[in-house]
Amino acid sequence: MIDSQKLTGYRQAWEIAAYFRPPGVGSVRISGKDREEFIQRQTTNDVRHLKPDRALLTVLASPTARILDVLYLFSEQDQIRALTLASEGESTSSFLKSRIFFMDKVAVQDTSADWTPIYLVGPKADQIFEQVFDIPFPGIDQVVNFQVADNSVRFFTAQPAILPGGIFVAQAISAGEIVSRLESAGAGQISPDAWEVLRIELGLPGPHSELNEEFTPLEVGLSNAISDSKGCYTGQEIIARQITYDKVTQHLRVILLEKPLEPGAQIRVEGKKAGVLTSCTVSPRFGPIGLAVVKRPYHEADTLLELEAGEEELVSAQVVPTPSKAAN
Secondary structure (H helix, E strand, O other), X not given: OOOHHHOOOHHHHHHOOEEEOXXXXXXXXXXXXXXXXXXXXXXXXXXXXXXXOEOEEEEEEOOOOOEEEEEEEXXXXXXXXXXXXXXXXXXXXXXXXXXXXXXXXOXXXXXXXXXXXXXXXXXXXXXXXXXXXXXXXXXXXXXXXXXXXXXXXXXXXXXXXXXXXXXXXXXXXXXXHHHHHHHHOOOEEOOHHHHXXXXXXXXXXXXXXXXXXXXXXXXXXXXXHOOOOOOOOOOHHHHHHHHHOOXXXXXXXXXXXXXXXXXXXXXXXXXXXXXXXXXXXXXXXXXXXXXXXXXXXOOOOOOEEEEEOOOOOEEXXXXXXXXXXXXX
């Protein structure tokens, strides 16, 4: 479990604003005249909505509609850039290369070493951004471009299911200057331990824990990364069935626990299997708290759960509608 002494930036993130530099987030460049058609058939969202001033959240899915990677796409003149999940830049680049048909005029390159994302969150994040960069804070998925230290920087507000705030996408050489300006305006740095607590409190699916091949995008709250009207893409048949026939039978939820447990603990309700714990920590505000993918109807707020803790021990837990309500 996380040491409370290592929660640097936690309070600032809730009360003012703070930034986080997520380790290992990758970048992939897709170029060539067939790049849009290529990505269109690989991922869940409609790439036709991608514009120079708009980012697009999409999912790279398996044939069974399980999550391989979650991408944020950007249009850059004659190429598309994709931000990947942590540690997935190289593997996603290799996977996409394997999907290129011999007739496709497409090139894929892992550019993770050249670019770095910086998250900006908190109730005053918009004020600090506008103060520092003299640019209006953008709306969701709206992209603004500007210069920092003579280098191009992109900033956009993410989909709330991914991040309740904005993301800088900058060349690594510019990251230090961005951070320095944010700190001078009062934004603190969030440590990795503090970020994990915040992520769970906010109900955000994380790399490897929820955004993995165990789940489909709809099961972990990524409905805004899916187009229900585009043509064929990998995993479409299963996702379309989930939407059309109401087949999303489990959902990601925040739960409060009697005591912390290791992810993977099985959930039961009245002796029936009802889901699995995917993330867990101890929050300064809420105590033991976790994320779980819970089968319906047990995903409803205030439902009481039991989690297997080994040796026939059961730990009680409760589904909460939001962390803020849980504190009342």
